[in-house]
Amino acid sequence: MKIYLVGGAVRDALMGLPMKDYDYVVVGSSPAEMVAKGYKQVGADFPVFLHPYTGDEYALARTERKTGAGYHGFSVYAAPDVTLEDDLSRRDLTINAMAVDDRDHIIDPFGGQADLAAKVLRHVGPAFAEDPVRILRVARFAARYDGFSVAPETMALMRGMVEAGEVDALVPERVWQELSRGLMEAKPSRMLEVLFECGALHRLLPEVARLHGVPQPLAHHPEGPVHIHNNLVLDYAAKCGASLEVRFACLMHDLGKGVTPSESWPSHPDHEGLGLPLVEAVCDRYKVPSSCRELAMLTCRYHTHVHRALELRPGSLVKLLSNGDAFRRPERFTEFLQACRCDARGRAGKEESAYPQFDLMVQAMTAARSVNAGEVAKNTENKAFIPERIHEARVSAVKASMRQNPLLKEEHLV
């Protein structure tokens, strides 16, 4: 038998990047031989084995035949007569279809090295069309590697797959897995651009696709339409190293702008409220984890309130903190503020601009949280007034702390 290092590790090594997972292909062996050599078989469907000491994955060279739609209906053929080239020909992109043998020779039958040098994401062959998740993978790699473009023939193939309804057959878990990974890449906007260009965004996230070309007031948005703003917000969040929750909230925050009445454009009255059912629809569709869902809902609903924080009186600030559940969940509220800051800075020429609303809200939250609600309740004679008294105590604490803030005008402190 012969063993080759394949896939992402080879690609990343050639790019001078750290290698993460080591995946190997074994040619000329059988499950019985692998088990006899001490490898542990994992997964019933695929002939994959774990190395007894390193835990790295060793897969028998395989080919597959597709018999159903979406990611269903693959029958795997792994036998000693399957060659390395057979196996590589079933992979998605040329840059992912290279191998290295035990003497460090690179096996590159599909021109992966040339495509790496030219920064091109090109499909290996017709088998690409058999698994629609590959469209999402292409988009994800575009978001990861700076300056990479999708080969025209690959884009054409992806368009054809979308038109044939292939992405509609994807299971929600696989879509969310790829989307969430793409959001965590260096430039998530590229993922959206690639998905838009091939038509997949319209099928997978019509709420986001609908933002294309929707105008906004140029005074606040010199970058132009909503989708460009959305892209800038996302890329700024990525640049800050924001969490998945914050990035997803950024992606969702302005969905309502796609459904405001076009007569009101470029204004978008109540886009916050109109966006909420759309955020819910996306989260339901992809079984989005609750931490992402909750932050996205909060951000969609209240981001414009935070932008106006310098004009809010102490009572309104405390109300905003309550609405955002800042007393019980201060960490989530801080992530919400991060998403608001990304929204403010994700505009042409605004990336470096100050966002004093962030510090003000943190200051207000700290002051309001310093109020001991239990103590207030104990000292309130008429129990019906407990919530009011707690609110009043918080407002006083916020007011006192805000007097120290030189940015605030006296009229906002009453």
Ligand SMILES: Nc1ncnc2c1ncn2[C@@H]1O[C@H](COP(=O)(O)OP(=O)(O)OP(=O)(O)O)[C@@H](O)[C@H]1O
């Ligand atoms: N859906 C797929 N279709 C075709 N080939 C795939 C698919 N998923 C993975 N591969 C192949 O398996 C290899 C390992 O897959 P894996 O999902 O670990 O991604 P990777 O390329 O290592 O990237 P990452 O750095 O994101 O893990 C890929 O490089 C590719 O050759």
